[in-house]
Amino acid sequence: MVTTIGFDADDTLWHNENLFADVQVLFRQLLAQYHSAEWIDRKLLDVERRNLEYFGYGAKGFALSMIETAIELTEGRVTGAEIQRIVDAVKSLLKGPTNLLEGARETVSALTNSHRLLLITKGDLLEQEAKLVRSGLADLFHGVEIISEKNTDSYRRILAKHGVKAQEFLMVGNSVRSDILPVVELGGQAVHVPYHLTWAHEVVDSSSSAQSFATLARLGDLVAHVKNL
Amino acid sequence: MVTTIGFDADDTLWHNENLFADVQVLFRQLLAQYHSAEWIDRKLLDVERRNLEYFGYGAKGFALSMIETAIELTEGRVTGAEIQRIVDAVKSLLKGPTNLLEGARETVSALTNSHRLLLITKGDLLEQEAKLVRSGLADLFHGVEIISEKNTDSYRRILAKHGVKAQEFLMVGNSVRSDILPVVELGGQAVHVPYHLTWAHEVVDSSSSAQSFATLARLGDLVAHVKNL
Incomplete structure (x- = not known):
């Protein structure tokens, strides 16, 4: 579960x-x-x-x-x-302002009482903190992890820190390389919500992934997906 | 204690x-x-x-x-x-290499079994992580907190996260502004170990501080100081 x-x-x-x-x-x-x-x-x-x-x-x-x-x-x-x-x-x-994607606030709000929500983002500490504050979503998350690289080691560390087994964890993100494959490798679940732009460094050869994850067209579809798990 | x-x-x-x-x-x-x-x-x-x-x-x-x-x-x-x-x-x-200050390894090693040690540093996430790895000291710390700014709020958050009361906490650092005054304000203890260079932004007017903290000439003196607390 x-x-x-x-x-x-x-x-x-x-x-x-x-x-x-x-x-x-x-x-x-x-x-x-x-x-x-x-x-x-x-x-x-x-x-x-x-x-x-x-x-x-x-x-x-x-x-x-x-x-x-x-x-x-x-x-x-x-x-x-x-x-x-x-x-x-x-x-x-x-x-600049933090412009939320369509459905972002509604989705996070809908899940915050039924699930423990973690924001897991790589990048610059100051930049990511500032964006989270400006997003207005900070209070809906139970934990925030800003890391320098997303790989199986960093996800393993975060899960251990929060006392979560991989089977109990679902990761949602737009990057197959950073958000999906490392979590699937650990035995967790993942939902890919593609963004219309992908930085070339993040592009993976789709034939190389086993596709053992869900892809949703819109973040707004996540609540229904989670209910059906 | x-x-x-x-x-x-x-x-x-x-x-x-x-x-x-x-x-x-x-x-x-x-x-x-x-x-x-x-x-x-x-x-x-x-x-x-x-x-x-x-x-x-x-x-x-x-x-x-x-x-x-x-x-x-x-x-x-x-x-x-x-x-x-x-x-x-x-x-x-x-x-470049991470050049330890004299006594750093010995001091941290001497305290790691008797106390919970936290590395609390502000700055760039990637840079600070890389320096910690290169320092060879990472395994001696029980927790690492890389934050974007050191003030009473950020120390309060870190203490809450680790379940430590301010009275049980001692902070050691070279910057009066970042390492000493916010901790003293929270009711914690602090030890100032001056470095021979201070970035001008970190300099505080010494008359403005109540001097309710210890100053040690060398980090190597910390173990004796802690034993006498």
Whole structure:
């Protein structure tokens, strides 16, 4: 019996990837005189991946990776004013409102009395805390876990900490790689609710997964799914 | 009776501020043709303080603040190559070894069987986790709390989570502002072990504190202090 439900945050409960995508549009415009949009995107993703071990996830690392990419792609000719525009765009992103996905508040509210709800999100501590506060959902969760990477080890640690067996745990998220596969591997259940944008780093080859999890088109369908478990 | 001891990490158990200071030396050299060292330091601190609400603590925010400062102080003339040197220096800082302070390992080892030890550090999640792993001290702590800001609320939350009364808690750290005053305010005990460098943002006017805490010259003196409580 599922007693505990873990929710991913970014792009599961609230919009996030679209904010990064908007900044990336501005970044492309900045470098449009030097390179094609495709080439800029490809180089940026390369730099982001290379920098993950240094910077982890989040807007600050994104800013530094864009700056590095701009320097590389312009062979150092990018101007101070242009780099400042990148930093300013990321600051706006960091202070922007937390826009909930449709059905997020209703779904979490409907489950908070019948289940123990954990928010389990990877990323930058300060950023994730600030988004949770701005979301207005903080009081509906019984625990919040902000971790630097989502894998079987980190989920195992969280379950042990909260005294939950994997069979009693259901994870809900938009990333097959981060929210679904590690939990299924531990013997837990998982519900995939795809977001219309997926950061390229999070994309997995769908043929590689055993599909032993549910996929819902809308977060709003979760309550009915949980009732039928 | 003190059952639980909280340790700050940066500049209490391992060197940190000196790494930032080293990068700042390079930053000054980079801008030496434009401004005096004093003026550069003052502007950087202004920008860091202004950016705290966006970036929080840690090396990535430090990098972005240096970049902004360089752009401002050169009126945009700083080159891409120079900015890349700032980013590279911060990456080296992020990957550098965790150098323990003298007596750190012995002190933590001596107390881990008689007390519950918590590592309580503010800053960037990924950075602090990586430093703890590299320190080799992780197994000696019963709990690790990485938080975005240290104040009475965050200490109160941590004590509640671990079921510890303030009177049973002793906090050890190098920052009067972050490690000492909030804990004393809650009714806990605190031990100040000054580090030879203090980031200007952390400096408090010593006349404003009631001095209701102990100050030790060396972390190695802590075991004797705890025995005499």
